[in-house]
Amino acid sequence: MLVLLSVVIALNGQPPRLAIDFAPVGSHWYYTNIPSFFSSDQDYVEIISIGDTVVQGKNCRHLQKTYRGFQEKDEFVYTSGDTVFRLAANDTFYVLYNFAAKPGESWRTRASILEDGSEEMELRITVDSVSEEIINGYTLKVLYTSSDNSAISFGGYWGPIGRGRIIERLGGTWYMFPFNYGFLDGQIRIGLRCYSDDTLGFYDAHISQSCDEIITSTENSYLTSPKIYPNPFADELTVDLSNGEVANITLSNIHGQLVLQQAFSNTATINTDHLPAGMYFYEISDDQSVVRTGKMIRE
Secondary structure, X not given: OHHHHHHHHHHXXXXXXXXXXXXXXXXXXXXXXXXXXXXXOEEEEEEEEEEEEEEOOEEEEEEEEEEOOEEOOOEEEEEEOOEEEEEOXXXXXXXXEEOOOOOOOEXXXXXXXXXXXXXXXXXXXXXXXXXXXXXXXXXXXXXXXXXXXXOEEOOOOOOOOOOEEEEOOOEEOOOOOOEXXXXXXXXXXXXXXXXXXXXXXXXXXXXXOOOOOOEOOHHHOOOOOOEEEOOOEOOEEEEEOOOOOEEEEEEEEOOOOEEEEEEEXXXXXEEOOOOOOEXXXXXXXXXXXXXXXEEEEEO
């Protein structure tokens, strides 16, 4: 694939473009979520394109959203030309993204008023400027947008209010859908961590240590951002604390069976050569609470 990309770039003088095909089956997003504006905790929302389906005669992609192990409202989107449409709560398709839009042009869309609720309102998204970005050897369109609603938009409650950034293939870089950033007591989705699909490959925005990182407030815990690496791992795992206190790590397989449990302090190297290849779930905890969880791959 890399050789082919090099040939195309050499012939055309610029990186190739992908056909606009939002949410191909198997595509995968992770977004940072905070419980509220007043919380120092962070977790994540996971979105996966799980298949093709027909809705109101449109060939749609079925998106499944998961937060803290609970499934949120399913989403249905389809692409026509340069435009991506989303099924709203009123069973009508509205424009989600229009990558053909020029600066000054706009579209009407709908968004939930509170978090992932069914109550929605219409808003207008206007393109302020456009650019391009090269990701994994592909040239992708980028839209910089603003909203006519001071709270609901594609991004930014601590940046310019209502401003958003949307990248072709990846979607909104704060959240896939317009979100109410004015509701400070509820969940706030503040950034695309990772994206992947079979054509574009893996993209890491480097806003977290891992796609599925969870950070729990240290007010009730003496642990501060423990690290576990590498991921994927082979015969060893390293767990690193920033202090000398004692903590505990557990690993479970995809069937929920506990396969490893070990207490440690400071930095510990754990032998994992007895574990078969596959996905594992870890928890790092102190004597008061679980302070970090996530997924790891044993190669």
